[in-house]
Every structure is written in structure tokens, then in C-alpha cells.
Amino acid sequence: MQTRWIRRLLPAATNTRPIEWSRAAIGVSLGTLFSVWLCSVFFGLPVAMHLIGPLGASAILLFAVSSGALAQPWSILGGYLCATVVSLLVVHFLGRDLASACLAVGAALIIMCLLRCLHPPAGALALLVVLADPDSARLGWELLAPVMLSALCMLLAALAYNNLTRVRYPKKHTDPAPAAVVAPTAPGDPGITAEDLQHALAKMDAFIDVTPEDLEELIRTSEHYARRRSIGEVLSQAN
Incomplete structure (x- = not known):
């Protein structure tokens, strides 16, 4: 019994080849660099760097596990939008503290599930929006602009890079076949x-x-x- 429990803690074997790891790693680096750079051009480096954590996590999903349901276009765009709006509403009514940040990430999860746009990095984004640095906090509701610009840039990078490297993205949705x-x-x-x-x-x-x-x-x-x-x-x- 103890041996079986220990085995459950061990990581499962991956089914991808090292060449795929390299392809995804290059995509993650390029996608994150492109998103942060373009955001810094329009909104300044401090704001862009404040968003780099969730963007890096999103990049891993979009480039390394692009076939997953949590990595599809609506997931990143809808997830980032929900997390930002919910967090800004929490800030408006409850202010910026740890309790508000924890409430925001929980509320964002519920909204993302309702809208079918669950995207785990958006949880980190919700925390960062509430516990924002001074440059980001001063933007108020205008913070939506750099967030959505960064998300859109990451999505465009994933669309271009994945398909150029012969990885179909996004996943094509088909109606259930009777066969x-x-x-x-x-x-x-x-x-x-x-x-x-x-x-x-x-x-x-x-x-x-x-x-x-x-x-x-x-x-x-x-x-x-x-x-x-x-x-x-x-x-x-x-x-």
C-alpha cells in the first residue's frame, strides 16, 4: 500500500520527444519577448514587467500544450478579460490587500468557468491586478488595455509560430459525428x-x-x- 502511494507521487512519463521540447521552448521565449516588448512600447516597461509572470505561464500552455482545452484562443482572451475586470471591481469596492486579492482570484475562477474560458495563468493575473505596482495601479480601469494587448500578442505569436512549425493551432472544433x-x-x-x-x-x-x-x-x-x-x-x- 505504501509503495503504491509513493508511485502516485512520481511524475508520469511524457509522450513528447526532445525535438518538441526545443520547438516549444523557442516559441515560449519568442512569444513572451514579443508580448512584453510591445506592451512596454505603449505602456512602459514597469507595466509590461508587472504582467510578465502570467504571460510566461500562458506561453507554456499555448506553445507546449497547445492542444489542451485551457490553451485555446477564447481561454486566454476571455480568461485575461475576466480576471482583470473582476479584480478591478474588487479593488473598487474593497481596496488593495491580500484578502481582496484572494477573493478576486476565487471570483475570477467562477466567472471563467461560467464563460468556459478557464485559463490558469489568469489566476496569477487576478492577484497581480489587485496587488499592483504603483505604475500599474495608477492606470485604474485603463489597465485593461495593456493586459488585453499582451494577451492578444501572445495569441498572435502562438498562431504564427505553432502553425509555421507544423503544429495545428487552434484546435478545430467539430460537431459530434454519429459514426x-x-x-x-x-x-x-x-x-x-x-x-x-x-x-x-x-x-x-x-x-x-x-x-x-x-x-x-x-x-x-x-x-x-x-x-x-x-x-x-x-x-x-x-x-
Whole structure:
């Protein structure tokens, strides 16, 4: 039992190759540099540097795990917008202190979930907006401008870099197909459709950073390799 508990703490093996790590690392560096630089041009370096933490976290999502549901365009734009608006409202009514910052990040999470734009770095942004440096605090509601400019720059960098390096971004949303994703394996078995996958994801009591399209593709690819393995086993037995 103790060994099993220790194994649960160990990191799972990654399924990406070192060349993909390098591709993502270059994208993260370029995307963050571009976003911070352009923000500093219009709003000054202190304001841009105040936002660099959430931007760096967003860059990792958009370049390293761009297929995830939390890394899609609406997630970063909507997440940054929700976090900033909620935090500025908290500042307006409650002021700038640690308790207000903690309240802001919790409220931002609820709004992001309601609007389906959950983006973890926006939580850090909510804290930074409340506990802002003097240059950022002086902007008041005008802080929305540098925040959204930075988010838009990061998104444009991800769109350009990912697609130029042959990584499809953003994920293409498709309506559930009636055809079975997993064909029936026994009489009376209805099989699994893409719509079934969507319902299953909706029933999970946890945040799952995977789209139904990715899950469907994973199942179809697994079926492909299973068929190849089955054919190989049959041929080896025949010989």
C-alpha cells in the first residue's frame, strides 16, 4: 500500500520527444519577448514587467500544450478579460490587500468557468491586478488595455509560430459525428460515438484538459495500432 502511494507521487512519463521540447521552448521565449516588448512600447516597461509572470505561464500552455482545452484562443482572451475586470471591481469596492486579492482570484475562477474560458495563468493575473505596482495601479480601469494587448500578442505569436512549425493551432472544433468512434465488439454492444465522449467528459467531476476531438483521435489511433498488433499476432502464429 505504501509503495503504491509513493508511485502516485512520481511524475508520469511524457509522450513528447526532445525535438518538441526545443520547438516549444523557442516559441515560449519568442512569444513572451514579443508580448512584453510591445506592451512596454505603449505602456512602459514597469507595466509590461508587472504582467510578465502570467504571460510566461500562458506561453507554456499555448506553445507546449497547445492542444489542451485551457490553451485555446477564447481561454486566454476571455480568461485575461475576466480576471482583470473582476479584480478591478474588487479593488473598487474593497481596496488593495491580500484578502481582496484572494477573493478576486476565487471570483475570477467562477466567472471563467461560467464563460468556459478557464485559463490558469489568469489566476496569477487576478492577484497581480489587485496587488499592483504603483505604475500599474495608477492606470485604474485603463489597465485593461495593456493586459488585453499582451494577451492578444501572445495569441498572435502562438498562431504564427505553432502553425509555421507544423503544429495545428487552434484546435478545430467539430460537431459530434454519429459514426461510432469505437465499433461494437459484441452483439448488442452499441459502440462509442463522439457524442458519447462529450457526455462522459461533462459528467466527470473534475477539470480535464482534453477536448472531445483529441479523445476521439486518441481512441481511433489506438484502434489502428491494435489492429496492426492483432494482424501481426495472426501472421506470426501462421508461420
